[in-house]
Amino acid sequence: MDNVLGDVITITLPERFHGEQAANIGWKLEESIGRNCQVVMDFSNVKYIDSSGLTVLLSVNKSVKSNEGKLILRDMNEEVRTFFAMTRLNQVFAIE
Amino acid sequence: MKAFPPYPVCFEYSQPEDREHVLLRVQQTLQDIIGKVDFSLEVALGEAEANAYRHGTKVAIKINRIGDRLVIRVSGNGAGFKGNDAVATIRAAGIKETFEASLSNEHGRGIPIMLSMMDRVLYNKRGNEVMLIKKFNQQKMREVD
Numbered sequence: 031m032d033n034v035l036g037d038v039i040t041i042t043l044p045e046r047f048h049g050e051q052a053a054n055i056g057w058k059l060e061e062s063i064g065r066n067c068q069v070v071m072d073f074s075n076v077k078y079i080d081s082s083g084l085t086v087l088l089s090v091n092k093s094v095k096s097n098e099g100k101l102i103l104r105d106m107n108e109e110v111r112t113f114f115a116m117t118r119l120n121q122v123f124a125i126e
Numbered sequence: 127m128k129a130f131p132p133y134p135v136c137f138e139y140s141q142p143e144d145r146e147h148v149l150l151r152v153q154q155t156l157q158d159i160i161g162k163v164d165f166s167l168e169v170a171l172g173e174a175e176a177n178a179y180r181h182g183t184k185v186a187i188k189i190n191r192i193g194d195r196l197v198i199r200v201s202g203n204g205a206g207f208k209g210n211d212a213v214a215t216i217r218a219a220g221i222k223e224t225f226e227a228s229l230s231n232e233h234g235r236g237i238p239i240m241l242s243m244m245d246r247v248l249y250n251k252r253g254n255e256v257m258l259i260k261k262f263n264q265q266k267m268r269e270v271d
Contacts, residue, residue: 048172048176049176077163077165078165078168078169078172079169080169080172080173080176080236080239081173081176081233081235081236081239082176084235085232085233088230088231088232089232109165110165113165113169116225116239116242117225117235117238117239118222118225118226118229119225119229121229122229122230
């Protein structure tokens with residue numbers, strides 16, 4: 031976890047967000063999610079993401095929403111942004 | 127110009143701790159062949175490999191080049207599944223429609239992602255090997271020794 035400030039959690043994702051590494055990040059994050067918490071996931075380093083990464087994001091999103099919080103995905107490169115558009119998950123996530 | 131071993135270029139692992147290292151070598155090989163990082167190709171291959179890894183203990187990846195087409199076979203020692211039926215079902219429903227219909231699902235995007243990103247996706251009869259084919263600009267692909 032990069033930063034936990036009040037009820038805002040900011041996390042910088044690794045270059046390759048997939049598989050067990052992504053799952054571990056998700057589990058740790060979900061343990062930290064509190065009521066009305068805002069989670070910001072920084073994608074600026076991410077060059078690779080696949081469906082296993084999406085699974086983690088969807089799970090975190092569900093946890094955040096059930097706690098009446100908000101998940102924001104930030105600073106995606108063009109290819110990753112296109113990947114979210116292709117899978118239509120740009121309709122599900124708040125992408126900045 | 128970097129020399130290549132003759133096609134197919136083969137990789138395999140049977141120990142989970144070797145997985146990440148093998149995948150990095152595969153990606154490096156693909157980048158060497160096509161002369162750039164190709165996000166779509168890497169993701170499609172990643173989906174195929176993840177499926178094989180999820181259902182087996184041994185995964186093999188073979189990269190071949192036929193003219194301007196890159197042909198990648200990913201196989202695992204798992205039981206296999208009716209992959210071509212799954213592909214046909216998704217194609218019949220529409221790939222975009224399949225994504226739209228599964229927005230809240232946490233799983234089930236692997237095959238539609240492969241179909242979106244590759245020119246052809248074909249399973250073997252047993253369903254434990256998938257063949258991914260993508261066409262590239264031949265001029266930009268490096269020649270084989």
